[in-house]
Amino acid sequence: MVQEKFTHIYARAAERKGGDEALESMLSVPLSAEQLAAIPDDRWLAAFTQKVFQSGMSWKVVRSKWPNFEEVFFGFDIEKMLLMPNEMWERKATDPAIIRHLGKVMTIPENARMIHQATREYGSFANMVAQWPQQDIIGLWQHLKKHGKRLGGNTGPYTLRVMGKDTFILSGDVEAYLRSTGVIDGGRDTKKSQQATLAAFNDWQQESGRPLCQISQIIAFSTGDNRL
Incomplete structure (x- = not known):
């Protein structure tokens, strides 16, 4: 060929x-590497969560309810996400202010843990993304799929694109x-x-x-x- x-x-x-x-x-x-590295970890978790909810659903509906998601999940603060017990997650998944889907809601603590681990290794999740070599972008996709929840297929790559990572x-x-x-x-x-x-x-x-x-x-x- x-x-x-x-x-x-x-x-x-x-x-x-x-x-x-x-x-x-x-x-x-x-975005430049410097611009990417400046993005707070909570914004990455919010972006992953929005894309997870948009998968198989109306993007317009998810966007219209998004301010409610931000409120219900405390602005996706990573530390708060890690401290919430399962019973609280189950209650929040039934909140009519958001889109009620337990499976997708439960991706939030899983992806918060992924972000937290990267923060421990790189100083922030954004640093990891910014430093990831462009020539191995699929390696970053695979990292998201392996260590995150429901970030396989195009969900992870689309989130990276939205956030400004070149992919x-x-x-x-x-x-x-x-x-x-x-x-x-x-x-x-x-x-x-x-x-x-x-x-x-x-x-x-x-x-x-x-x-x-x-x-x-x-x-x-x-x-x-x-x-x-």
Whole structure:
């Protein structure tokens, strides 16, 4: 397989989206390592929790109730989350002010423990994320999946993207492109497929000098049913 040059992918995306200027206006800009490292741990827990609740639910409904989540869970203060007994979690999961889902509510203490452990090792969870090498971004995905709760699939990566960490996303359009060009041919989450995907994105990053998030978006814009 000869990997398609990123210049060709970009040209196709620009043609579909109305030109270079229009395409550039659609692209995300990741935070710097310094900006990432300044994000408090409670904001990471809030972001993971919001994405967990949005999985399989209306994002609009979750966003509309989010101020209630912040109040019910004490602003996602990590120490308070770690001190709450199971009975309190079960009571909070029945609070009509939030979306009542015990399984998803119980991800909060699990992910608080993950964040707390990273804080012990790195000084803060944000430091760990900021220091994680871009060339091994899938390693960070795997860390979230292994040590967190319900952060596998695209939930962890989407949260990282929202928070400003540079990462690509295996959206439906991106996965379809990778399959159609032979980058992957098996299960998306197998070690072989993930390593092949990571190698391809690292090659495109070296070729273009662009952040991974923009490469991912440009690939998505270059294919699928999103032509203007």
